[in-house]
Amino acid sequence: xxxxxxxxxxxxxxxxxxxxxxxxxxxxxxxxxxxxxxxxxxxxxxxxxxxxxxxxxxxxxxxxxxxxxxxxxxxxxxxxxxxxxx
Amino acid sequence: xxxxxxxxxxxxxxxxxxxxxxxxxxxxxxxxxxxxxxxxxxxxxxxxxxxxxxxxxxxxxxxxxxxxxxxxxxxxxxxxxxxxxxxxxxxxxxxxxxxxxxxxxxxxxxxxxxxxxxxxxxxxxxxxxxxxxxxxxxxxxxxxxxxxxxxxxxxxxxxxxxxxxxxxxxxxxxxxxxxxxxxxxxxxxxxxxxxxxxxxxxxxxxxxxxxxxxxxxxxxxxxxxxxxxxxxxxxxxxxxxxxxxxxxxxxxxxxxxxxxxxxxxxxxxxxxxxxxxxxxxxxxxxxxxxxxxxxxxxxxxxxxxxxxxxxxxxxxxxxxxxxxxxxxx
Numbered sequence: 001x002x003x004x005x006x007x008x009x010x011x012x013x014x015x016x017x018x019x020x021x022x023x024x025x026x027x028x029x030x031x032x033x034x035x036x037x038x039x040x041x042x043x044x045x046x047x048x049x050x051x052x053x054x055x056x057x058x059x060x061x062x063x064x065x066x067x068x069x070x071x072x073x074x075x076x077x078x079x080x081x082x083x084x085x086x
Numbered sequence: 087x088x089x090x091x092x093x094x095x096x097x098x099x100x101x102x103x104x105x106x107x108x109x110x111x112x113x114x115x116x117x118x119x120x121x122x123x124x125x126x127x128x129x130x131x132x133x134x135x136x137x138x139x140x141x142x143x144x145x146x147x148x149x150x151x152x153x154x155x156x157x158x159x160x161x162x163x164x165x166x167x168x169x170x171x172x173x174x175x176x177x178x179x180x181x182x183x184x185x186x187x188x189x190x191x192x193x194x195x196x197x198x199x200x201x202x203x204x205x206x207x208x209x210x211x212x213x214x215x216x217x218x219x220x221x222x223x224x225x226x227x228x229x230x231x232x233x234x235x236x237x238x239x240x241x242x243x244x245x246x247x248x249x250x251x252x253x254x255x256x257x258x259x260x261x262x263x264x265x266x267x268x269x270x271x272x273x274x275x276x277x278x279x280x281x282x283x284x285x286x287x288x289x290x291x292x293x294x295x296x297x298x299x300x301x302x303x304x305x306x307x308x309x310x311x312x313x314x315x316x317x318x319x320x321x322x323x324x325x326x327x328x329x330x331x332x333x334x335x336x337x338x339x340x341x342x343x344x345x346x347x348x349x350x351x352x353x354x355x356x357x358x359x360x361x362x363x364x365x366x367x368x369x370x371x372x373x374x375x376x377x378x379x380x381x382x383x384x385x386x387x388x389x390x391x392x393x394x395x396x397x398x399x400x401x402x403x404x405x406x407x408x409x410x411x412x413x414x415x
Contacts, residue, residue, distance in 0.1 A: 081274050081292075081293045081294070082274075083279055083296070083352055084316050085318030085322075085350060086100035086276030
């Protein structure tokens with residue numbers, strides 16, 4: 001009787017020690033699914049400066065020092081008159 | 087639509103473009119010959135009224151020490167146009183600022199020179215302030231006597247007709263073309279434009295307005311007859327020896343270039359001369375003044391930041407706006 005009780009206490013102590021060491025058999029499967037410890041990742045901030053230049057469209061070709069026949073003032077055969085700073 | 091003739095040439099420091107359609111009257115020159123004749127007229131106009139040519143009639147007038155000086159009909163008309171613009175603008179478009187414009191660095195023609203960058207000039211410009219007329223209105227001392235064929239002014243008061251010259255030239259050519267019955271015409275003197283002819287009433291001319299910074303078309307005007315003109319800071323602008331920037335539109339009260347918060351103004355009016363006067367008046371007086379100056383006939387302004395503001399223009403059907411002005415140009 002006392003022998004059996006002593007064996008029980010010994011087994012209990014052994015199991016308690018394993019649980020205290022983090023080796024609980026009931027949690028073994030979950031412990032296996034625990035992700036590996038995070039690795040250190042070096043983050044580098046990249047600052048990019050963009051200079052956006054809006055180029056004006058090419059000036060319309062005008063017949064400087066020349067003449068041309070067109071179908072109509074308002075027609076599309078010629079560029080429209082432009083009012084601009086001069 | 088009748089055939090048109092389209093000619094562009096260089097005069098008055100700018101591109102001049104003439105577009106003329108056929109005449110309804112018998113016996114007049116065909117459009118090609120009419121545009122050639124009007125080109126000769128404009129070149130003669132520019133030669134006689136240039137302040138950059140020592141042999142011009144204007145320079146002779148300004149050199150003359152006498153108080154009363156004989157002047158041709160053309161010179162008297164040009165001076166009269168300058169005085170009319172001064173009266174119309176409350177003294178802001180002042181034809182007697184020749185000494186001041188030379189003092190800020192515009193003493194010779196800048197035709198062909200590269201303008202200084204307007205964006206950089208604006209970055210260092212003083213706080214916006216509207217121009218004010220000169221307390222001593224020298225232009226009121228100028229008198230024209232058509233009976234005697236003279237111009238009278240106190241010796242030393244020099245006259246600059248350049249501020250109104252292109253508008254006057256456009257109107258003069260438009261008048262000549264209208265008398266000869268050309269059915270539609272466009273006279274574009276460096277962006278100061280006169281439009282006329284019978285066909286314009288039912289088939290108006292489309293005119294694009296160019297943005298002073300980007301060069302893009304910001305608006306299209308449909309004009310049956312009358313004038314349209316643009317003033318801006320982006321072409322006649324230069325860097326002075328002290329590093330500051332100057333341009334050709336002066337505040338009469340200070341004799342210095344105006345920085346009003348606007349970099350461009352386009353005006354519609356019954357004539358190109360009035361449109362040129364109103365566009366200058368708008369640019370000189372800044373946002374509030376421009377709204378008053380352009381309110382009657384319509385126009386637009388471009389603010390320092392490039393924003394375009396339409397004034398008195400209906401823009402509810404795209405970017406083209408039709409205009410019927412009160413009287414023929």
